[in-house]
Amino acid sequence: ADCRGEPRRHPTPSLRCSYETNGSPYLLLQPAKRETVRLQPYVALYHDFVSDAEAETVKALAGPWLQRSVVASGEKQQKAEYRISKSAWLKDTADPAVAALERRIAAVTGLDVRAPYAEYLQVVNYGLGGHYEPHFDHATSGKSPLYRMKSGNRIATVMIYVSACVSAAAASVFRGAGGPALQNAALFWWNLRRNGAGDGDTLHAACPVLAGDKWVANKWIHEHGQEFRRPCGPRPED
Numbered sequence: 088a089d090c091r092g093e094p095r096r097h098p099t100p101s102l103r104c105s106y107e108t109n110g111s112p113y114l115l116l117q118p119a120k121r122e123t124v125r126l127q128p129y130v131a132l133y134h135d136f137v138s139d140a141e142a143e144t145v146k147a148l149a150g151p152w153l154q155r156s157v158v159a160s161g162e163k164q165q166k167a168e169y170r171i172s173k174s175a176w177l178k179d180t181a182d183p184a185v186a187a188l189e190r191r192i193a194a195v196t197g198l199d200v201r202a203p204y205a206e207y208l209q210v211v212n213y214g215l216g217g218h219y220e221p222h223f224d225h226a227t228s229g230k231s232p233l234y235r236m237k238s239g240n241r242i243a244t245v246m247i248y249v250s251a252c253v254s255a256a257a258a259s260v261f262r263g264a265g266g267p268a269l270q271n272a273a274l275f276w277w278n279l280r281r282n283g284a285g286d287g288d289t290l291h292a293a294c295p296v297l298a299g300d301k302w303v304a305n306k307w308i309h310e311h312g313q314e315f316r317r318p319c320g321p322r323p324e325d
């Protein structure tokens with residue numbers, strides 16, 4: 088269900104579920120369970136992406152480091168009314184569970200997530216009323232602090248729902264059509280088109296939490312390192 092409680096529908100046959108090994112030895116014994124949620128923008132939901140134990144570990148590791156979340160504002164990062172949550176960054180060296188998660192993200196996406204091609208794992212906690220109003224994950228200005236890593240813009244997002252209870256009203260929403268919030272699942276989408284331009288269709292939001300709290304973990308993957316993994320399309324406008 089999305090913010091408005093409307094049921095999820097699969098209106099076209101191209102939106103389907105499949106097991107994916109992606110040519111990765113890591114996924115041979117336990118393929119990823121992919122549900123294609125939308126095509127434009129492309130959004131996939133990977134069911135059972137983390138175990139309950141991994142989700143608990145991620146929250147426990149992040150807990151002591153949580154600080155009010157910031158957003159990019161000009162060349163700086165600052166607090167904003169439109170993003171109410173706390174967050175913390177976890178390096179893959181923080182715990183073997185984080186390293187395992189990174190390997191799984193790399194296997195499932197087929198992308199290079201080693202530093203500096205991806206940011207550390209950002210663990211986010213929303214309390215009552217916490218939310219994130221419509222925004223893009225990629226930089227929309229050349230001056231954005233996102234470019235400090237010198238590895239280009241954020242080409243893709245992997246967002247893992249590590250919450251025990253994600254209320255319907257805390258679902259993440261893409262321009263009205265819901266990205267379902269499902270415990271232990273991971274949502275994947277491309278923020279940029281193949282030509283590197285920001286995809287305006289990826290505008291999305293986190294609805295306010297009405298009961299309990301909500302946790303997600305974001306992995307932002309950058310353009311550099313993916314040149315041969317996601318090459319440009321045949322037409323410049325792709």
Ligand SMILES: O=C(O)CCC(=O)C(=O)O
Pocket residue numbers: 211219224257258259260291292293294303305
């Ligand atoms: O919490 C959500 O559902 C969305 C979070 C998000 O979009 C972000 O952290 O960039």
Ligand SMILES: [Fe+2]
Pocket residue numbers: 222223224291
């Ligand atoms: Fe976002």
